[in-house]
Amino acid sequence: MQRHNIMKQxxxxxxxxxxSAFGQVQPxxxxxIQTLPAPWPAHWIIAHDVAFFHMSDGKFxxxxxxxxxxxxxxxxxxxxxxxxxxTQATTRxxxxxxxxxxxxxxxxxxxxxxxIYGKDNLAPIGEVVIPPKRASxxxxxxxxxLVDDEKxxxxxxxxxxxxxxxxxxxxxxxxxEIPIPGCSLVYPxxxxxxxxxxxxxxxxxVQLDENGxxxxxxxxxxxxxxxxxxxxxKAVMIDGVAYFPTFLGRVVPVDLNGSEPEVGREWSLxxxxxxxxxxxxIQVTERDSDGRMYVxxxxxxxxxxxxxxxxxxxxFDVENKRRxxxxxxxxxxxxxxxxxxxxxxxxxxxxxxxxxxxxAKSGEYQRTLNNFAAExxxxxxxxx
Amino acid sequence: xxxxxxxxxxxxxxxxxxxxxxKDFSGYFLHSQEGRDFLIRVxxxxxxxxxxxxxxxxxxxxxxTYSEGQLPDRFEPFTEAEVASLRDDPEPDPAAARELILNSxxxxxxxxxxxxxxxx
Numbered sequence: 001m002q003r004h005n006i007m008k009q010x011x012x013x014x015x016x017x018x019x020s021a022f023g024q025v026q027p028x029x030x031x032x033i034q035t036l037p038a039p040w041p042a043h044w045i046i047a048h049d050v051a052f053f054h055m056s057d058g059k060f061x062x063x064x065x066x067x068x069x070x071x072x073x074x075x076x077x078x079x080x081x082x083x084x085x086x087t088q089a090t091t092r093x094x095x096x097x098x099x100x101x102x103x104x105x106x107x108x109x110x111x112x113x114x115x116i117y118g119k120d121n122l123a124p125i126g127e128v129v130i131p132p133k134r135a136s137x138x139x140x141x142x143x144x145x146l147v148d149d150e151k152x153x154x155x156x157x158x159x160x161x162x163x164x165x166x167x168x169x170x171x172x173x174x175x176x177e178i179p180i181p182g183c184s185l186v187y188p189x190x191x192x193x194x195x196x197x198x199x200x201x202x203x204x205x206v207q208l209d210e211n212g213x214x215x216x217x218x219x220x221x222x223x224x225x226x227x228x229x230x231x232x233x234k235a236v237m238i239d240g241v242a243y244f245p246t247f248l249g250r251v252v253p254v255d256l257n258g259s260e261p262e263v264g265r266e267w268s269l270x271x272x273x274x275x276x277x278x279x280x281x282i283q284v285t286e287r288d289s290d291g292r293m294y295v296x297x298x299x300x301x302x303x304x305x306x307x308x309x310x311x312x313x314x315x316f317d318v319e320n321k322r323r324x325x326x327x328x329x330x331x332x333x334x335x336x337x338x339x340x341x342x343x344x345x346x347x348x349x350x351x352x353x354x355x356x357x358x359x360a361k362s363g364e365y366q367r368t369l370n371n372f373a374a375e376x377x378x379x380x381x382x383x384x
Numbered sequence: 385x386x387x388x389x390x391x392x393x394x395x396x397x398x399x400x401x402x403x404x405x406x407k408d409f410s411g412y413f414l415h416s417q418e419g420r421d422f423l424i425r426v427x428x429x430x431x432x433x434x435x436x437x438x439x440x441x442x443x444x445x446x447x448x449t450y451s452e453g454q455l456p457d458r459f460e461p462f463t464e465a466e467v468a469s470l471r472d473d474p475e476p477d478p479a480a481a482r483e484l485i486l487n488s489x490x491x492x493x494x495x496x497x498x499x500x501x502x503x504x
Contacts, residue, residue, distance in 0.1 A: 160391040160400055161479060179477050182427030200431040217476065226433050 009210065019230060025361070036062075036118050040383040044075060044339035046380070047094070047355060048086055048162050049374035050139060055082050056106055058172040060123065065357050074173055074372050075231075076122045083136060085143035087133055089150050089213040090384045093119035095154060096169070097136050098144050114144075116154060127171050129311060131167050138282070139379045140234055143187040148192040152212065156186050164194065166212035175212030180204060185233055187242050189256045195242075197233055202224055203254060204263045218260040223252060232306065236285035236293055238318060243293055245279040247306050251293075253318070267321040269295060269314065276300050281306040282378050283335040288344045290362050292325075293318050296336055296348075309334045309351050313363075327363035331356060337380025355380065387432050388420050396450040404482070407478035411447055411454025412489060412496045419462075419485045421470055424462065437464040437472070452496075 001334035033182055043066045051058040058080040067073035080086065081101035089096070091151030095117045101110040110136045116126040135143060135158035142158045146169065155165040158176070164186055166175045183204050192208040201222040209215040224231045224246065235242040239265070240257040253264035270277055278301030279285075284295040309332035315325035335350035338360060346360040354370040355377060386409030391403045413419035424430060429439060440462040447455060475481050490497040 161402075181475060181481070182431030198431050199427075199433060201433070221413050 012284065032166060033123075036122070038120060040119060041066075041346055043339055044383040045255050045337065045339065045345075045347055045348075046086070046088075046381040046383065047279075047369075047374060047377045048080065048084070048139060048379040049377050050080075050083050050379070052376040056102075057081065058084050059305055059374065060084075060086065060095075061372060061377075062180045063355075063369060063372065065339070065347065065355075068367055070371050073369065078117055078122045078124075085139055086112065086132075086379065086381065087141075087144045087146060087153075088119075088384045089146065089383065090206060090281075091150050094125070094145075095119060096144060098130075100132070100134065100136065113367065114155065114169075116172070119135060126173050128167050128169075128174055130167065130174055131157065131177060132157060133163070133368065134160075134165070140185070140283070142187055142235075145186045145188045145194065146190045148195060154186045154188075154194050156184065158184070164196070164210060164245070165204070168212065169171075176208075176214075177212045178206055178208070180206070186236070187235070187254075187256060187261075188241065189261070190258070191361075193259070195256055195261045197231075199226065202204045203263075205259075205261050207259065219322070220254075220263055222259050223254075223263045231268070232279065232284060234284050236287045237324065238291050238293060238352075241318075243285065243318060244284060245295055247278065249274075249278050249301075251295075251316075256352070267317070269297070271322070271323060278305060279310075281310050281334045281336070282307065283337070283380070284310070286336045286338045288338055288348070289340065289342050290291075291318065292316060294336060294338070294346065294360070296333060300331070309335075313317060313346065313348075325363060328355065330365050331360075335378055335380060337382060339382030340384060341382075349377050349380065387434055388428065391428060396446065407450040409451060409454060409499070411451035413480050413485065414447070414459065415432055415489055415493060417487065419489060422475060422478075422481060423487055424467055424470035425473060425475040426482075427474055430474040435488075436468040436471070439486060440467045443467075472478050 018165045039357050045063050045065045047061045049059045054158050061077050062075040064073045080097045085098040087096050097115050099113050101111045110132040112130050112132040114128045118125040135156050145154050145331040153167040157163045162180050164178045168175050180196045182197040187195040193217050195203045195205040201224045203220045205218045207215045229246045229248045231244040231246045235244045242254045244252045249269045250266050252266045255262040277297050277299050279295050280298045281296040293316040295314050297312050297314050298308050298310050311332045313321055313327040317324045331350040333350050335349040337347040339345045344360045346358040348356050349354045356368050357366045396406035413423050444461045
């Protein structure tokens with residue numbers, strides 16, 4: 001059907017071009033810079049094509065997820081080199097990506113950059129060169145985080161010694177590097193602080209001083225067992241609490257609102273008759289504007305199925321620790337995103353690497369976005 | 385393999401400029417109390433998912449198998465209790481601590497001094 005439409009469009013275009021060949025053609029204006037609306041409509045999304053098979057030239061597509069018109073739904077594209085990591089501000093029309101460049105493209109001296117993109121015309125409006133040690137890893141939400149009312153950007157480094165680079169994002173300046181020995185990733189805390197997950201099953205937290213240097217650190221007790229039921233690092237943050245699903249389907253809440261992380265009581269995603277269901281995928285958790293938690297789930301889980309596609313999305317009321325909805329996906333999915341409005345769209349990358357759009361609150365399938373040149377969209381974000 | 389080779393390479397090798405070697409090197413640390421403590425407080429060991437007794441056993445085996453030549457004349461094996469108390473106090477800045485410890489050891493160990501000069 002799609003293909004048929006494209007063929008019709010091509011034939012139409014051919015007709016237009018041939019009929020205009022009689023001398024009426026005006027030269028197409030070049031160098032035109034268009035401006036996108038501010039703010040972006042709530043159902044615009046950012047799809048990160050990591051270009052898994054040629055990582056040096058990943059792309060971010062800005063798409064209108066409400067549009068059924070393949071020709072106009074792409075609002076813009078910007079680059080993200082070598083498996084970029086993405087985040088966006090809510091208080092400024094800016095997006096931030098972590099990129100790596102080599103002086104000869106795929107080889108040569110390495111430069112790591114935090115690039116700042118403007119939302120009005122998707123131009124790079126600033127950059128901060130950071131130590132060339134950012135973790136080169138598949139994208140997650142916890143390689144790059146903003147804290148302290150979006151004044152500081154925190155970047156996860158891995159050489160394999162682990163550390164966090166602190167950047168003053170307002171003044172576009174690198175401030176400090178904080179060692180986080182034996183720990184990984186950056187989970188945002190209240191104020192100038194962050195937490196990291198540690199291999200022994202604990203979290204460490206770091207408070208930063210006014211210069212971005214380490215002021216103090218703390219450790220939680222051991223709260224997960226990496227050998228028997230590991231937690232997934234792909235937590236979802238709801239009201240300052242990080243909810244970590246475990247491989248076997250428990251969930252561990254860690255409250256990051258205080259000066260130190262506070263581990264809450266774990267609960268199970270599974271109810272009676274749910275035996276064998278497990279969370280799995282690349283980005284497996286999401287939340288909506290009502291604070292409900294979404295988890296990508298698959299049946300018949302086994303040792304090693306934690307990256308398997310989910311056939312359903314389960315929706316949880318985290319206050320009452322119970323499932324409130326169960327969305328059957330029309331095709332299994334590997335990653336999830338959500339728009340940030342009150343009637344949000346649930347965005348998933350399906351197993352054909354197309355984007356399926358659902359109305360989150362009803363679970364109703366809306367449309368599939370494909371044929372926009374992306375190959376491996378692994379992360380999806382609603383516009384802020 | 386599961387607990388060390390995320391960073392160190394097979395046969396206890398390092399990765400030049402990034403990961404220190406265990407082979408023909410780790411034994412130097414046992415020439416001072418700080419160095420001995422460091423081997424357990426270093427994050428890959430103190431934060432490992434292994435138990436205290438497993439770590440003691442592993443460290444004693446590693447040192448005698450891969451770095452016997454660098455050990456002091458009287459090698460005192462690590463005990464479970466020693467590991468337990470040290471790993472409770474993980475080293476917060478391993479790179480800086482390592483440099484400090486090795487530089488101070490190098491004053492007394494010409495072989496280590498030569499090794500450090502070679503690598504710089």
